[in-house]
Amino acid sequence: MAVVIDGKAVSAKLRQEMKGEVDALKARGICPGLAVVIVGDDPASRVYVNNKKKACAELGIYSEEYALSGDTTEEELLALVDTLNRKEDIHGILVQLPLPRQISEQKVIAAISPEKDVDAFHTQNVGHIMIGDYRFLPCTPAGIIELIKSTGVPMEGKECVVVGRSNIVGKPMAMLMLHQNATVTICHSRTRDLASVTRRADILIVAIGKAKFVTADMVKEGAMVIDVGMDRDENGKLCGDVDFASVEPKAGYITPVPGGVGPMTITMLMRNTITAASR
Numbered sequence: 001m002a003v004v005i006d007g008k009a010v011s012a013k014l015r016q017e018m019k020g021e022v023d024a025l026k027a028r029g030i031c032p033g034l035a036v037v038i039v040g041d042d043p044a045s046r047v048y049v050n051n052k053k054k055a056c057a058e059l060g061i062y063s064e065e066y067a068l069s070g071d072t073t074e075e076e077l078l079a080l081v082d083t084l085n086r087k088e089d090i091h092g093i094l095v096q097l098p099l100p101r102q103i104s105e106q107k108v109i110a111a112i113s114p115e116k117d118v119d120a121f122h123t124q125n126v127g128h129i130m131i132g133d134y135r136f137l138p139c140t141p142a143g144i145i146e147l148i149k150s151t152g153v154p155m156e157g158k159e160c161v162v163v164g165r166s167n168i169v170g171k172p173m174a175m176l177m178l179h180q181n182a183t184v185t186i187c188h189s190r191t192r193d194l195a196s197v198t199r200r201a202d203i204l205i206v207a208i209g210k211a212k213f214v215t216a217d218m219v220k221e222g223a224m225v226i227d228v229g230m231d232r233d234e235n236g237k238l239c240g241d242v243d244f245a246s247v248e249p250k251a252g253y254i255t256p257v258p259g260g261v262g263p264m265t266i267t268m269l270m271r272n273t274i275t276a277a278s279r
Contacts, residue, residue, distance in 0.1 A: 002251035010150045011263040032277035033062040034092040040070035074103045085113040091276040092118035118272035136272040141173040143264025155180035161201035163187045169207040212243035222252040
């Protein structure tokens with residue numbers, strides 16, 4: 001039976017430390033500030049934004065929310081980003097993705113000041129991550145590194161397989177594991193005989209958005225399995241990309257869904273906002 005990695009507990013411990021950092025900054029007259037922009041009424045985006053506001057309140061971070069209608073133009077959103085770039089009490093800017101189709105996500109990400117890009121999506125910040133000289137780390141991959149560290153299992157020399165090559169999780173995740181001296185393979189929809197690759201993994205990280213896609217026959221005995229997915233099963237119940245019921249008896253460590261990677265993502269956003277303020 002696998003050890004279940006409790007993201008809520010790891011997150012709570014980190015937030016306690018961060019609260020002290022926020023208090024220390026406030027004593028110096030600096031209150032970390034985060035602006036969150038949401039366009040349209042996507043229910044999942046609304047849940048994320050509400051959770052981010054709650055985390056800010058818990059840590060004493062000043063937050064502003066800008067809720068724009070779904071028919072907002074690209075020009076209007078870019079003008080708002082420009083205003084937030086110049087606001088001195090705002091240290092971090094987050095534009096909640098996805099955006100409506102009339103707005104280019106790339107243009108919006110490029111418009112956010114790299115110093116306030118707490119999602120770490122700007123090409124400048126991506127470049128810094130590539131060479132290991134970074135201001136901020138993307139929130140989900142950074143949270144996964146913290147989860148792995150919490151187990152005490154060293155990453156150095158381990159065979160790590162990342163399933164998924166998105167710019168938000170898969171690619172930066174692979175880079176962070178390389179920085180930890182793991183040997184990294186990235187798999188995707190064109191990978192041949194995927195199961196033979198995933199079975200090599202000491203650490204398997206799955207981020208493809210397909211409910212219960214990874215089954216026990218795809219996992220090495222005793223492997224650490226990190227499930228980034230947030231899906232719904234055939235009964236509409238929340239589940240991950242990993243079939244927890246079949247994989248958990250075989251794995252050494254596993255993250256649950258919900259309560260695994262999810263809480264860590266928002267905690268790392270808070271970490272980046274504090275870093276931005278302290279800079």
